[in-house]
Amino acid sequence: DAGVTQSPTHLIKTRGQQVTLRCSPKSGHDTVSWYQQALGQGPQFIFQYYEEEERQRGNFPDRFSGHQFPNYSSELNVNALLLGDSALYLCASSSQGGRRGDTQYFGPGTRLTVL
Amino acid sequence: AQKVTQAQTEISVVEKEDVTLDCVYETRDTTYYLFWYKQPPSGELVFLIRRNSFDEQNEISGRYSWNFQKSTSSFNFTITASQVVDSAVYFCALKGGSYIPTFGRGTSLIVHP
Numbered sequence: 001d002a003g004v005t006q007s008p009t010h011l012i013k014t015r016g017q018q019v020t021l022r023c024s025p026k027s028g029h030d031t032v033s034w035y036q037q038a039l040g041q042g043p044q045f046i047f048q049y050y051e052e053e054e055r056q057r058g059n060f061p062d063r064f065s066g067h068q069f070p071n072y073s074s075e076l077n078v079n080a081l082l083l084g085d086s087a088l089y090l091c092a093s094s095s096q097g098g099r100r101g102d103t104q105y106f107g108p109g110t111r112l113t114v115l
Numbered sequence: 116a117q118k119v120t121q122a123q124t125e126i127s128v129v130e131k132e133d134v135t136l137d138c139v140y141e142t143r144d145t146t147y148y149l150f151w152y153k154q155p156p157s158g159e160l161v162f163l164i165r166r167n168s169f170d171e172q173n174e175i176s177g178r179y180s181w182n183f184q185k186s187t188s189s190f191n192f193t194i195t196a197s198q199v200v201d202s203a204v205y206f207c208a209l210k211g212g213s214y215i216p217t218f219g220r221g222t223s224l225i226v227h228p
Contacts, residue, residue: 040220040221041220041221042119042206042208042218042219042220042221043160043206043218044218045215045216045217056213056214056215058215088158090158090160092160099214101148101165101167101210103150103162103165104162104216105162106152106159106160106161106162107159108157108158108159109158109159111158
């Protein structure tokens with residue numbers, strides 16, 4: 001049973017560029033959430049996708065956008081990269097459409113470095 | 116607004132010692148869920164436990180145990196007879212009515228052989 005997978009593992013970009021990160025949820029899961037984790041901090045919720053729509057959004061600017069595909073996989077796009085976007089980006093999947101009690105299972109993350 | 120406080124930034128113990136990681140939360144919701152996750156150096160958050168606000172029973176799973184006390188808004192995590200493999204960052208998280216989870220800043224546990 002495959003867990004949550006993310007690609008790429010590491011990424012280096014320069015300021016102003018755009019980046020796309022990818023996530024495949026755990027088998028049987030239909031909900032994908034994205035988090036940003038800065039060094040030494042806890043994960044910060046970016047947004048959640050269910051049924052190909054953004055269901056919840058955290059306090060992140062519109063430069064952060066996403067998409068969910070019919071097979072439940074998801075992409076996170078960040079435009080006009082800033083140095084402060086350097087972080088570990090985590091994807092989490094769950095099976096209850098984002099209900100309060102859902103347990104999220106996390107992928108290994110993508111380490112983004114912005115120079 | 117939700118808030119999770121993990122006051123212990125880093126804890127260092129010697130193998131076989133017992134260690135307790137503290138988690139204090141704030142929420143106005145009457146129904147909420149609390150979680151603990153482990154993040155080893157590889158980066159992936161590993162789910163450990165989920166507890167809802169109506170279930171105050173303590174839970175034990177092997178060397179791990181959790182003490183949930185609504186009266187003090189705490190959900191503490193104890194590792195008995197710690198091992199080097201327990202070295203990681205541990206996060207406490209809260210999800211209430213907003214459905215958006217709030218994580219604490221984490222406690223880094225270092226277990227020395």
